[in-house]
Amino acid sequence: MPELPEVQTIVTDLLAADLTGKVIIDADVHWPATIATSPPGTFRRNISGRTIRDIRRRAKLILFELDNGWLLAVHLRMTGRFLLMDGVQAPDKHVHVVIALADGRRLWFHDTRKFGRFYLVDTPSVILGRLGPEPLDATFTAQKLASALAGRRRRIKPLLLDQTFLAGMGNIYVDEALWAARIHPLLPAESLLFAEIRALHGAIRRVLVQGVRNAGTTLGSGQSNFHSLGRTRGRNADALKVFRRTSQPCPRCKAPIRRIQVAQRSTHVCEACQRSDGGGMTR
DNA sequence: AAGAATGTTACATG
DNA sequence: ACATGTAACATTCT
Secondary structure, X not given: OOOHHHHHHHHHHHHHOOOOOOEEEEEEEOOHHHEOOOOHHXXXXXXXXXXXXXXXXXXXXXXXXXXXXXXXXXEOOOOEEEEEEOOOOOOXXXXXXXXXXXXOOEEEEEEOOOOOEEEEEOOOHHHHOOOOOOOOOOOOOHHHHHHHHOOOOOEHHHHHHOOOOOOOOOHHHHHHHXXXXXXXXXXXXXXXXXXXXHHHXXXXXXXXXXXXXXXXXXXXXXXXXXXXXXOOOOOOHHHOOOOOOXXXXXXXXXXXXXXXXXXXXXXXXXXXXXXXXXXXXXX
């Protein structure tokens, strides 16, 4: 479930927990499929003894840069979480990887649905090579978005969700950005006017920055919903304008928010102010 | 208590 | 090559 703001929040918290410079002395894998790149025994051998040089985010991946040039990239998928444990508590049934540090702490990877994946590679491009641009990079301009959109006949929402087109957006922030830019999710990407692309570019950046500022979006109260390190909840849910607000009034025009299906994903839209016909403009 | 869930990918089909 | 749809992964949440 985590998208760019949630992953960024976790990275920030991992850095604040002072994990850089720490030595990994062991890794215990309880669900082999979590390790995507090798059998668990190979993973354990390859990561034991390594020092964590830095922790970064790219797209929705948490990147642990290791001292020998290898990279551990972790994708949380829907329900992955990290917990940093001090003592010797026994991991619960949803903890699939335990990383033991030389300072006595343990980093637990907790993942109820077991979709999360660890990629341990000596060639980072294998994992990072196909990703699209980072939406918060200074180099991602409205002009760049416009050229990328040109000639694309797909509908705008699935294109924004495509990580090879743009990195880090997910269902929440795409719905929020399209609402903010008054663009209907079903519009063909190539049909957007430049004024709309400029609005979309600004909206994408604003919703993501706000999500980061609010330390991510935690919906509901289930333990599988997003949490940063440990039990830390995000504060962004109250800032959402349309996501999971079906039937509630649009904050702009008071028409009820509708839930529709777009590319098999539930999609929240104000049919009154997110026009699918261009509002009479040539398109 | 059935359907949905913040994600990705492989495969089939057009 | 591009685009769309379905299924799969596995379990919990509403």
